Amino acid sequence: MSDLPTAVLGTDGPTVGIQGLGCMGMSEFYGPTDTDEALATLDFALEQGVTLFDTADIYGSGHNEELIGPFVRANRDRVVLATKFAIERRADDPTYRAVRNDPAYIRSAVDASLRRLGVDVIDLYYMHRRDPQVPLAESVGAMAELVAAGKVRHLGLSEVTGAELREAYAVHPIAALQSEWSIFSRDVERTAVPAAAELGVAFVPYSPLGRGFLTGAFSAAEQLSADDYRRYHPQFSGANAAGNAALVEPIQQIAAERGVTAAQVALAWVQQRAQVHGLTVVPIPGTRKRTRLAENVAAATLVLTPDELAALEPIAAKVEGNRYADMSSTSAGRE
Numbered sequence: 171m172s173d174l175p176t177a178v179l180g181t182d183g184p185t186v187g188i189q190g191l192g193c194m195g196m197s198e199f200y201g202p203t204d205t206d207e208a209l210a211t212l213d214f215a216l217e218q219g220v221t222l223f224d225t226a227d228i229y230g231s232g233h234n235e236e237l238i239g240p241f242v243r244a245n246r247d248r249v250v251l252a253t254k255f256a257i258e259r260r261a262d263d264p265t266y267r268a269v270r271n272d273p274a275y276i277r278s279a280v281d282a283s284l285r286r287l288g289v290d291v292i293d294l295y296y297m298h299r300r301d302p303q304v305p306l307a308e309s310v311g312a313m314a315e316l317v318a319a320g321k322v323r324h325l326g327l328s329e330v331t332g333a334e335l336r337e338a339y340a341v342h343p344i345a346a347l348q349s350e351w352s353i354f355s356r357d358v359e360r361t362a363v364p365a366a367a368e369l370g371v372a373f374v375p376y377s378p379l380g381r382g383f384l385t386g387a388f389s390a391a392e393q394l395s396a397d398d399y400r401r402y403h404p405q406f407s408g409a410n411a412a413g414n415a416a417l418v419e420p421i422q423q424i425a426a427e428r429g430v431t432a433a434q435v436a437l438a439w440v441q442q443r444a445q446v447h448g449l450t451v452v453p454i455p456g457t458r459k460r461t462r463l464a465e466n467v468a469a470a471t472l473v474l475t476p477d478e479l480a481a482l483e484p485i486a487a488k489v490e491g492n493r494y495a496d497m498s499s500t501s502a503g504r505e
C-alpha cells in the first residue's frame with residue numbers, strides 16, 4: 171500500500187492517486203527514451219499509488235497507446251486509463267496537424283484507441299483540442315454516445331475555455347479538464363479554473379514541471395537532443411531562454427532552503443494553488459525514470475509557506491514567449 175492521498179475526478183468519476191503519470195515522453199517529443207526503464211516506471215508508479223495514466227492517440231502516432239497497453243491490461247482493475255482524440259496526423263507528413271471534433275471522426279478515433287490499447291473500455295476520454303467550427307454540443311453529444319455504448323466511462327476536455335467547459339457540461343457531465351498549469355503558465359486561472367471549480371470538474375494540470383524547465387534539468391534549447399521538440403518551444407528558444415531560466419532561480423532557492431528539489435516545489439505549488447481556487451487537481455508530471463517518479467510522488471507531502479508562495483507569485487507574469495508557437499488551439503487563444 172502507498173501513502174499517496176486520493177481524489178475523485180468530477181462528481182461521479184473514478185478515485186485516483188492525487189498525482190498521475192504523463193506517458194507522452196515515453197514515445198515522442200522529449201528526446202531518446204530507454205524503453206525498459208520507461209516500462210519499469212509504469213509498474214513502479216502503480217506501486218507508489220499513482221493510478222491515473224495519461225496518453226493520447228497522437229503521442230508517437232499511436233505508439234504510446236501500444237506501449238502502455240500491456241501494462242494497462244495486466245493491471246486493468248487498478249489503472250485509470252486516460253487517452254485523447256482530436257489531433258489528426260498523417261504518416262506521410264510529420265508536421266501535419268488538423269483538429270477534428272466531428273462525430274464521425276470521434277467514433278473512428280475511439281475504436282482505433284481501443285484497438286491499440288487492447289482494452290474494451292477507456293476510463294477517461296478527452297477531447298484533446300477544440301475545433302470551433304463544430305458545435306460543441308455535437309461533439310460532446312457524440313462523446314456521450316460512447317459512454318452509452320460502454321466504450322468510455324467518463325469524459326474529459328483539454329484546453330477549453332471556462333465558457334466552453336460550461337457549454338459541454340450542460341450536454342454531459344465532465345469529469346476532468348486537462349490543461350497546462352504551472353508556476354510558469356497560469357492563463358487557465360482566468361476562466362477555465364473558476365469554471366471547473368464551480369462545476370466540480372477536477373483539473374488535471376499537464377506540463378506541471380514546465381516540460382522539465384522548472385526543474386533546472388535544462389536551461390536552453392541547445393542542451394537538448396536534435397529531435398527534442400522543446401528546441402522549438404517559444405519559451406526555451408532564442409532570446410527568451412536566458413531570461414526565463416533566470417525566473418526559475420526562486421524555485422531553486424526555495425528547494426535548496428527546504429532540502430527538496432525544484433520539481434517538488436513546482437508540484438507542491440500546483441496543489442496549493444488549486445486549494446486557493448477550491449478545486450481538485452491531479453497533476454500528471456511526465457517522467458520515464460523511476461528515480462524521478464519517486465521524487466515527484468514525494469512532493470505530495472510538501473507544503474510551501476505563505477512567504478514561499480509569495481516569492482513564486484510574480485514569476486508567470488514575467489515569462490517571455492507563449493506556451494505554444496500557435497496559440498489558436500489553446501484556451502487562452504479563444505478567450
Ligand SMILES: NC(=O)c1ccc[n+]([C@@H]2O[C@H](COP(=O)([O-])OP(=O)(O)OC[C@H]3O[C@@H](n4cnc5c(N)ncnc54)[C@H](OP(=O)(O)O)[C@@H]3O)[C@@H](O)[C@H]2O)c1
Pocket residue numbers: 191192193194195200224225298328329348349375376377378379380381382383385387433434454455456457458459462463465466
Ligand atoms: N493535453 C495536452 O495538450 C498535453 C500537452 C502536453 C502534455 N500532456 C500530458 O501531460 C504530461 C506531462 O507533461 P509534460 O511531459 O509535457 O511536462 P512536465 O511533466 O512538465 O515535464 C516533463 C519533463 O520533465 C522531466 N522530469 C520529470 N520529473 C522530473 C524531476 N523530478 N526532475 C527533473 N526532471 C524531471 C521529464 O524527463 P524524464 O522523462 O527524462 O524524466 C520530462 O522531460 C505528458 O506526459 C502528457 O501525458 C498533455
